[in-house]
Amino acid sequence: MTLSTEDVQKVAKLARLKLTPDEVEQFAGQLGHILGYVEMLNEVDTDNVQPMAHAADVTNVFRSDEVQASLPRETALENAPKTDGKYFLVPQILEGS
Amino acid sequence: MNHYKSASEQLAQLQSGETTSVELVQQHLGRIEAVDGNVNAFLEVCSDSALQQAEEIDRQRAAGEKVGRLAGIPIAIKDNICVEGWKASCASKMLENFTSVYDSHVIEKLKAAGAVLVGRTNLDEFAMGSSCENSAFQQTNNPWDLERAPGGSSGGSAAAVAAGMVPLALGSDTGGSIRQPASFCGVVGMKPTYGRVSRYGLVAFASSLDQIGPFARNVADAALLLESVWGHDRRDSTSVDVPTSSLSDQLEEPLKGLKIGIVPEHFSNGLDDEVRDKTEQAIESYRSQGATIQEVELPYAKYGVAAYYIIAPSEASSNLSRYDGIHYGHRASSDGNMSLADLYEASRGEGFGPEVKRRIMLGAYALSSGYYDAYYLKALKVRRLIAEDYQKAFQDVDVILSPTSPTPAFKLGELVDDPLKMYLNDIYTIGANLAGIPGISISAGQTASGLPVGVQLLAPAFEEAKLFRAARMYESANSESRLTPAM
Numbered sequence A: 001m002t003l004s005t006e007d008v009q010k011v012a013k014l015a016r017l018k019l020t021p022d023e024v025e026q027f028a029g030q031l032g033h034i035l036g037y038v039e040m041l042n043e044v045d046t047d048n049v050q051p052m053a054h055a056a057d058v059t060n061v062f063r064s065d066e067v068q069a070s071l072p073r074e075t076a077l078e079n080a081p082k083t084d085g086k087y088f089l090v091p092q093i094l095e096g097s
Numbered sequence B: 001m002n003h004y005k006s007a008s009e010q011l012a013q014l015q016s017g018e019t020t021s022v023e024l025v026q027q028h029l030g031r032i033e034a035v036d037g038n039v040n041a042f043l044e045v046c047s048d049s050a051l052q053q054a055e056e057i058d059r060q061r062a063a064g065e066k067v068g069r070l071a072g073i074p075i076a077i078k079d080n081i082c083v084e085g086w087k088a089s090c091a092s093k094m095l096e097n098f099t100s101v102y103d104s105h106v107i108e109k110l111k112a113a114g115a116v117l118v119g120r121t122n123l124d125e126f127a128m129g130s131s132c133e134n135s136a137f138q139q140t141n142n143p144w145d146l147e148r149a150p151g152g153s154s155g156g157s158a159a160a161v162a163a164g165m166v167p168l169a170l171g172s173d174t175g176g177s178i179r180q181p182a183s184f185c186g187v188v189g190m191k192p193t194y195g196r197v198s199r200y201g202l203v204a205f206a207s208s209l210d211q212i213g214p215f216a217r218n219v220a221d222a223a224l225l226l227e228s229v230w231g232h233d234r235r236d237s238t239s240v241d242v243p244t245s246s247l248s249d250q251l252e253e254p255l256k257g258l259k260i261g262i263v264p265e266h267f268s269n270g271l272d273d274e275v276r277d278k279t280e281q282a283i284e285s286y287r288s289q290g291a292t293i294q295e296v297e298l299p300y301a302k303y304g305v306a307a308y309y310i311i312a313p314s315e316a317s318s319n320l321s322r323y324d325g326i327h328y329g330h331r332a333s334s335d336g337n338m339s340l341a342d343l344y345e346a347s348r349g350e351g352f353g354p355e356v357k358r359r360i361m362l363g364a365y366a367l368s369s370g371y372y373d374a375y376y377l378k379a380l381k382v383r384r385l386i387a388e389d390y391q392k393a394f395q396d397v398d399v400i401l402s403p404t405s406p407t408p409a410f411k412l413g414e415l416v417d418d419p420l421k422m423y424l425n426d427i428y429t430i431g432a433n434l435a436g437i438p439g440i441s442i443s444a445g446q447t448a449s450g451l452p453v454g455v456q457l458l459a460p461a462f463e464e465a466k467l468f469r470a471a472r473m474y475e476s477a478n479s480e481s482r483l484t485p486a487m
Helices: A005-014 A021-043 B007-016 B021-039 B047-062 B105-113 B155-162 B179-185 B219-229 B273-288 B301-322 B340-351 B354-367 B372-393 B419-426 B430-435 B464-477
Strands: B042-045 B074-078 B116-121 B168-173 B188-191 B211-216 B259-262 B292-295 B399-403 B439-446 B452-458
Touching: A005 A021, A005 B354, A021 B301, A021 B354, A021 B372, A021 B419, B007 B021, B007 B219, B021 B042, B021 B047, B021 B074, B021 B116, B021 B155, B042 B155, B047 B116, B074 B155, B105 B116, B105 B219, B116 B155, B155 B168, B155 B179, B155 B211, B168 B188, B168 B219, B179 B188, B179 B439, B179 B452, B188 B219, B188 B464, B211 B219, B219 B439, B219 B464, B259 B273, B273 B292, B273 B399, B273 B439, B273 B452, B273 B464, B301 B354, B301 B372, B301 B419, B301 B430, B354 B372, B372 B430, B399 B464, B439 B464, B452 B464
Parallel strands: B074 B116, B074 B168, B259 B292, B259 B399
Antiparallel strands: B042 B116, B168 B211, B188 B211, B188 B439, B399 B452, B439 B452
16 A cells, blocks of 8 residues: 555645644555555455444433533633633634735 | 651551641652752642641641541652643643643542642653653653653653652543553552543543542552542543442452453563563462453553544543643744734644654544544544453452553663554553553562562452452552662
């Protein structure tokens, strides 16, 4: 199993990861190697097997619909890299405004 | 010297008035000062707050107030578990400056039990790794041989307990991250049934696999710590509301007619000779105590690592998408021309280390359009077959015994360039996470060169009491199972 550098760049884009050219090169080899190993799963007959997404046998766990205290605004903003004290600040996303 | 006394022995000393919590904490801080320059288990030691907590416990004791079960006992916390007011870096540049604004459920429980939080321990970045070599900040060394890995990802917690810096520590286990470092460092490490311990406040890696669990130097202490942190928590919707029975009360009662399952394939290729010998000696020890040994089949176990390295990275790629440089965590410096997407990519590219990027990429690939069915869905189906293997096996036996890791602690640097070989370290531990069942690693002696060897026991879901009693049977008959490194 080999992964091309284009494949790696495409996945990096999906994952919103900026990679250096060295990393792209390295991951193409390593991810290909790992995916090659993982191909052994194809030996297993999984017709009529239900996928198992979770180990705990619990579904639809709801809390009662009651208003509860949540983090105060200043606490929620405490770790923000950029804030005006009220909001998280991001680069401009609309043109011309 | 108190630093190699068990938590239970230390509690007895506190209760009898032979020592105070302040003295105890000072002794452990002294021990950290003396040895952690070589071991590097701690990312941060919080001496002041620990001593304050200890003083408060001493005051409560002196005043005859009711104190918790761990009152005055020092404990270390893996740095992916949130403690209010402490950093929670996950050993990542991404969270280097992140300070927790609330306590995890387990930390609330520990504080209520009176445990004294001593500091944050090192790990592989975001708990991804088997050697602590993926930490962005420091390399933890194995107290038994400083040139070797302590295991991972909870290597800091394991090393801190092994070197007498704390009697107890918390770790997290997603594919073996408690049990493997426990075996490398010669301590007890335990992963509870999925859902037993709330994940509220544990930084998510792979949510369907992550569980918090105890490190200790003996089985009784591990049981005591688990009892102190488990229980239902409505803030974690996968926390199960199943009654917890006391583990400590029946611990000393041997299990009559104990049936132990062994899997022949576990003893075949890839297993280190000395690890095989120690595992076989452990089996003999059980046999001499009247246990029956029976072969069981886990035909799909060999696909465990492959299924895991699709499922865990897929969940990680989703979980770690929260690190966008906006709400918290590392943000790349930006100029006016940078778009929001550029900022995400740059922040993540700078903040994450190589292994984390590798797993995010692997997960994003497996979940991407056109590959989802072939990889992710396929892995989930194989996961069910693996879980069913265990259910069938446990119809015939009480516990399954195997090595914890195929080798003793490996040399630092030995596997860093070969991720797949590193992943194969988890071959015996990963099944428990996929199936959600509890497992424990206990020391089973040392190799000729003095490295600890661990043996793993697995039990059916929610059968922690049986698991601990079985582990204690071995420990009580094998004094060498309680090891301390010369340092």
